[in-house]
Amino acid sequence: MQNKIVVYTGPMFSGKTTALLGAYERATIAHKKVLAFKPKLDNRFGDNVIKSRKFGEVQAISITNLKDLLKYDVDVYIIDEFQFLEGDINVLLDLVDNKGKTLYVSGLDMTAERKPFGLMPELLSIADSVTKFIAVCHDCDEEKAIYSYYLGKKDTDIVVGNTEYIPLCRSCMKKRLKADKEHEEKFKDR
Numbered sequence: 001m002q003n004k005i006v007v008y009t010g011p012m013f014s015g016k017t018t019a020l021l022g023a024y025e026r027a028t029i030a031h032k033k034v035l036a037f038k039p040k041l042d043n044r045f046g047d048n049v050i051k052s053r054k055f056g057e058v059q060a061i062s063i064t065n066l067k068d069l070l071k072y073d074v075d076v077y078i079i080d081e082f083q084f085l086e087g088d089i090n091v092l093l094d095l096v097d098n099k100g101k102t103l104y105v106s107g108l109d110m111t112a113e114r115k116p117f118g119l120m121p122e123l124l125s126i127a128d129s130v131t132k133f134i135a136v137c138h139d140c141d142e143e144k145a146i147y148s149y150y151l152g153k154k155d156t157d158i159v160v161g162n163t164e165y166i167p168l169c170r171s172c173m174k175k176r177l178k179a180d181k182e183h184e185e186k187f188k189d190r
C-alpha cells in the first residue's frame with residue numbers, strides 16, 4: 001500500500017467517508033504511520049474528528065491549504081472533504097512521487113450547482129485509482145443518485161452541512177430544478 005493516490009468520490013450520503021475510515025483502519029493494521037486530515041471549514045461533527053454517517057470516527061487534523069500536509073511526516077495521509085481545501089495540487093505529487101507516501105482522499109466531485117468542485121478535477125486526474133460511489137435517490141429510492149441537491153435558499157455561497165442536502169438522481173434533479181424555476185417565476189414580482 002505504498003506510493004499511490006486513491007480517491008473516493010460521489011454525492012453526499014454515498015459512502016465516501018465510510019470507505020475512507022476503512023482505509024484508515026487497514027493502514028493501522030498494516031502498522032503504517034497514519035494521520036487523518038480535514039478542512040477547517042467542515043466542522044459538522046466538531047473540529048478534530050472525521051465521522052461517517054454509518055459508523056466510526058477518527059481524530060483528524062484541521063487544515064486549510066494542501067501545503068499544511070507537509071508539516072506532518074507519516075506513511076499514509078487520509079483526507080476527507082478534499083473539495084474544501086485550497087492550494088497547489090503539486091504538493092500531493094511531491095508527497096507521492098518524491099517522498100513515496102500513500103494518500104487516501106475523499107471529496108464531492110460536484111457542487112449543488114452540478115459544477116466541478118474546487119480542486120477535485122485536478123485530484124481525479126492525478127489519482128492511481130478513483131471510485132465513484134452513488135447514493136440512494138431521496139425522491140425515487142433508486143440507487144442512482146449522483147447529485148447533491150441543496151434544500152435551502154439558493155442565494156448564498158456553498159453551505160457546509162448535513163441536513164441541508166439530499167442526494168438525487170438525474171431525473172429527480174431535473175424535476176426539482178423545474179419546480180424551483182416555476183417557483184421563482186411565480187414569486188419574482190412579489
Ligand code: ADP
Pocket residue numbers: 010011012013014015016017018019051052053054134135136137138167
Ligand atoms: P458520505 O461521506 O459520502 O457523505 P458516509 O460514508 O458518511 O457518506 O455515509 C454513508 C452511509 O449513509 C451509508 O452507508 C448509509 O448507512 C447512510 N445513508 C443515509 N442516507 C443514504 C442514502 N440516501 N443513500 C445511501 N446511503 C445513505
Ligand code: MG
Pocket residue numbers: 016017018
Ligand atoms: Mg463524508
Ligand code: ZN
Pocket residue numbers: 137138139140141142168169170171172173
Ligand atoms: Zn431519483
